[in-house]
Amino acid sequence: MTINHSVFRDLLLSWYKVSQRFLPWRTTTDPYKIWLSEIILQQTRVAQGLPYYERFITQYPTVIALAKATEQEVLRMWQGLGYYSRARNLHSCAQTIVEQYNGIFPSNYQALLKLRGIGPYTAAAIAAVSFKEVVAAVDGNVYRVLARIFGLTEDIGTAYGRKQIHQLATILVDQIQPDTYSQAIMDFGALQCTPALPLCSTCVFQLYCIAFQTNRQKTLPIKTNKLNKKKRYFDYLVIRYKNTLYMTKRTSNDIWKGMYDFYLLESKCRLELDQINDPLVALVQKHNIRINTAKKEERHLLTHQSLFVRFHTIEANQSFLKDGEDLLNAYTLHPFNQMEIEILPKPILIQNFLKNSH
Structure with a gap:
C-alpha cells in the first residue's frame, strides 16, 4: 500500500530525532555556514568534507572575510576536494553577496537561485534551513528515498522522471518545520536508505516501502543514461x-x-x-x-x-x-x-x- 503523506512525514521526523548526524552546520541557521557546507558537500562525502568546512570557517568566519580573500588563496584551501569550479564559484558568490547585498544573504529561494554556483538544490536547502521557507531540497538522496518508498519507476535521467520526484517532494515538505524535514530526508538517504546496501531490516518504512515489498531496492531509482567518459x-x-x-x-x-x-x-x-x-x-x-x-x-x-x-x-x-x-x-x-x-x-x-x- 502507498504510504499516507502525513504518516511519511511523521515517521521520517521520528527517525531523525533518534538517528540524526550531529554536524557543525546543524547547530546554526546562519545562511553563510549552511551555504558553505552545501557547496563543499556537492560531490563530496561528509567525512571528507568536514575538515575542509572547519578550516574554511576558521580562516573565513564570515562571507565578508571570504570575499576579501584572493581566488588563489581559496583554491589552495580547496585543494584535494576536486571539482574546483565549486571553489571559484564560492569565491565569486561571496563577492557578489558583499558587493550587491551588503554581506547579507538573500532570504528566499528565487533570489538565492540567481547567485553564481547556487543551483535549485542548494538554494532550496539554504531557504528551508536558514529561513524556514517551505521548499523541497531534492538531491540524490531524496531521489533514491522517494523512488524506493513510493515505487516510482520513471527514469530519473529524464526530465519527466525528475519532475515527478520534484512534484512529490514538494507535496511532502513539512509546512511547519521545513528546516528539520529537509535535513531529515537527506540524513535518511545518507544513513538508512543508502545506494548499495540499504538498512531495510531496521527501516521505519518497511511496512510501506514498495521497493522493499517487491524486492526492487537494487533497481530503484531507475537511471539509464550512463556517463560516457x-x-x-x-x-x-x-x-x-x-x-x-x-x-x-x-x-x-x-x-x-x-x-x-x-x-x-x-x-x-x-x-x-x-x-x-x-x-x-x-x-x-x-x-x-x-x-x-x-x-x-x-x-x-x-x-x-x-x-x-x-x-x-x-x-x-x-x-x-x-x-x-x-x-x-x-x-x-x-x-x-x-x-x-x-x-x-x-x-x-x-x-x-x-x-x-x-
Whole structure:
C-alpha cells in the first residue's frame, strides 16, 4: 500500500530525532555556514568534507572575510576536494553577496537561485534551513528515498522522471518545520536508505516501502543514461633546475582552471615522447638532456573524463634555460622553490606527484 503523506512525514521526523548526524552546520541557521557546507558537500562525502568546512570557517568566519580573500588563496584551501569550479564559484558568490547585498544573504529561494554556483538544490536547502521557507531540497538522496518508498519507476535521467520526484517532494515538505524535514530526508538517504546496501531490516518504512515489498531496492531509482567518459592522455614535462620547478597557472576554461601544474602535452592516444612533435621536447633533445620518466602511468578519474597521465622529469641546465627562455615565457612557466610551491593551489594529481617525488 502507498504510504499516507502525513504518516511519511511523521515517521521520517521520528527517525531523525533518534538517528540524526550531529554536524557543525546543524547547530546554526546562519545562511553563510549552511551555504558553505552545501557547496563543499556537492560531490563530496561528509567525512571528507568536514575538515575542509572547519578550516574554511576558521580562516573565513564570515562571507565578508571570504570575499576579501584572493581566488588563489581559496583554491589552495580547496585543494584535494576536486571539482574546483565549486571553489571559484564560492569565491565569486561571496563577492557578489558583499558587493550587491551588503554581506547579507538573500532570504528566499528565487533570489538565492540567481547567485553564481547556487543551483535549485542548494538554494532550496539554504531557504528551508536558514529561513524556514517551505521548499523541497531534492538531491540524490531524496531521489533514491522517494523512488524506493513510493515505487516510482520513471527514469530519473529524464526530465519527466525528475519532475515527478520534484512534484512529490514538494507535496511532502513539512509546512511547519521545513528546516528539520529537509535535513531529515537527506540524513535518511545518507544513513538508512543508502545506494548499495540499504538498512531495510531496521527501516521505519518497511511496512510501506514498495521497493522493499517487491524486492526492487537494487533497481530503484531507475537511471539509464550512463556517463560516457572522455579519455585524455597527458604527458607532463617537469622542468627542474637546482631547487626550483617550473610551473604554470591554468587559465583556459578546462579542468583545474586557476590551479598550477607543469608543461603539458596532450594527445588523443598514448604516445611516446619521441612521437610527439613539440618545441620543448625538441629543445630537450637538442641539448641532449636526460629525461626521467616515471615508471607508472597515473589514472585520474573525473566525473566526465578519465585522465591517463605520465610525468617526465627534466634536469635542466643554464644553457637549456637560456635557449628556451622565449618558449618558457610563452607558456608562462616560472621557477618556484619548495616553499613557494607549497602555497600554490594545485590539482591533487600534481600534489601527489610532488609528495612522492621528494
